[in-house]
């Protein structure tokens with residue numbers, strides 16, 4: 719349906735189990751299909767923690783995270799996983815072939831779909847260059863591919879799963895600026911109808927986002943487009959200048 723993929727955080731407060739103080743306080747925002755929402759903020763601001771609440775790696779202490787109007791706390795994890803793909807900050811590959819890593823439960827994907835996903839993720843060249851292509855083996859943890867290649871394979875894996883919602887946690891940082899730009903241009907086509915939430919370090923990755931949330935010490939201190947934030951947000955200006 720037209721609504722599929724609406725993400726809403728409503729007054730969310732979150733503390734890690736056993737921790738005294740919350741790492742996220744009163745977080746509210748909505749991300750809709752067709753939109754790209756970017757989250758930016760210094761290290762430790764809570765960006766990864768924020769993303770982790772949608773696939774229910776943790777549950778908030780207060781407030782609610784909703785997917786298409788339904789609190790995720792009332793949804794099956796399997797149901798959430800079908801609709802939400804998280805590309806984690808430390809992308810993980812398991813021992814097996816590249817194909818096995820890309821499909822990850824999505825057994826009906828065709829080889830052509832795998833190659834398309836690799837092409838968007840800027841990973842087709844290095845896979846094609848391998849003697850066994852998609853059948854090349856990845857060692858446990860992906861130690862026999864570079865950090866950038868690992869990131870590209872994990873981005874491709876997310877694309878293969880055709881989710882309604884993409885969560886990219888700093889997924890473009892190991893790429894050089896030109897590859898980052900190419901990847902995001904290609905990504906736009908394939909994710910046009912999906913909801914995209916991007917955590918980024920580099921401003922150039924997010925200047926075209928529909929909305930940027932500036933996170934500081936677990937709170938959204940400012941929000942707006944790149945241009946709006948340049949004019950109104952001292953915190954954003956600091957990040958731009960750093």
Ligand code: DGT
Pocket residue numbers: 734735737741759760761762763764765766767768807
């Ligand atoms: P980054 O990736 O370095 O740019 O930082 P963020 O913005 O992703 O920060 P995040 O969400 O990883 O961490 C926010 C705060 O939460 C920070 O003080 C560290 C703490 N924290 C993160 N992960 C855990 C965890 O698994 N357990 C506990 N107790 N604290 C954690």
Ligand code: MG
Pocket residue numbers: 765766767807887
């Ligand atoms: Mg993080």
